[in-house]
Amino acid sequence: MKRGDILIALALLALAGLALLLRPSGAGGVYVNGEAVSGSVTINEVVIEVDGSRARVTDSPCRDKLCVHAGWLDRPGDVAVCLPQRVIVEIRGTARRQVDGVAG
């Protein structure tokens, strides 16, 4: 490791931190493929269980089951993606996260 390597590591860490700050906040809502849902749904054979403002994928015919392994999504910015089945489950917030919200 040379000085340049450490600078690169710090720059990437800062970039990740910045991306983290841009995550939404506030009361969450469950969105499947960009549309708000209020109850459990099945889209493209992907079974999504919705419980209030949280959701999880319980079953999918895809191979890797990454969407199922993502588990419960409960905070704004949480996302479960099933690329083979073209399904994305996300918790969207009502407001952009304030820097104060992270610091406090």
Place this chain on the structure above:
Amino acid sequence: MRDKKTCRGGIHAARRPLTPAQKAAHWGILSALALALSWAESFLAPFLNLPMGVKPGLSNIAVMMACAALGLPAGLAVAAAKAVFAGLTRGLTAMLLSASGGIVSALLVGLLLKFSIQHSAFSITETGVGMLGGAAHNMAQLAVAALLMGTPGVFWAAPWLLICGAIAGAVTGTAVRLIRRHVRQ
């Protein structure tokens, strides 16, 4: 960046260009190595079980080694071989993800390795190059995932994928650095 013993411009300067047959052999060996590493890693993945399907990407050792020892075109060729292999074994989506990540990271790594040798005043090693390559690999995949899904929602995973890409790339790059130190190219 490299000491005199391993520097291409140093003691071993009288290095003839490869014949087409040698070139084909080198490209083929590194492509085969990449596929073998991909296959070996598929046994490791269930034990790691990281979110968003994050993998160590050990086959990128072969891509980076091709970039370092044979140049950018060789690196791109190995990345392309990986993508075709992913397509044949895991389907179209896997091929698109492999191709996007592989080609973007090979381009970046190939150019950085060339650049950092020419301008050794800015001292970065293969470890740093690997970190950038790994991060770029995952961001390219995220961009393709966003296109496939038609929604930018996947970008909420960016911080996690950036950090994992940098860590995996640091491991890959360090491996390449150790290989280059001990293997005459």
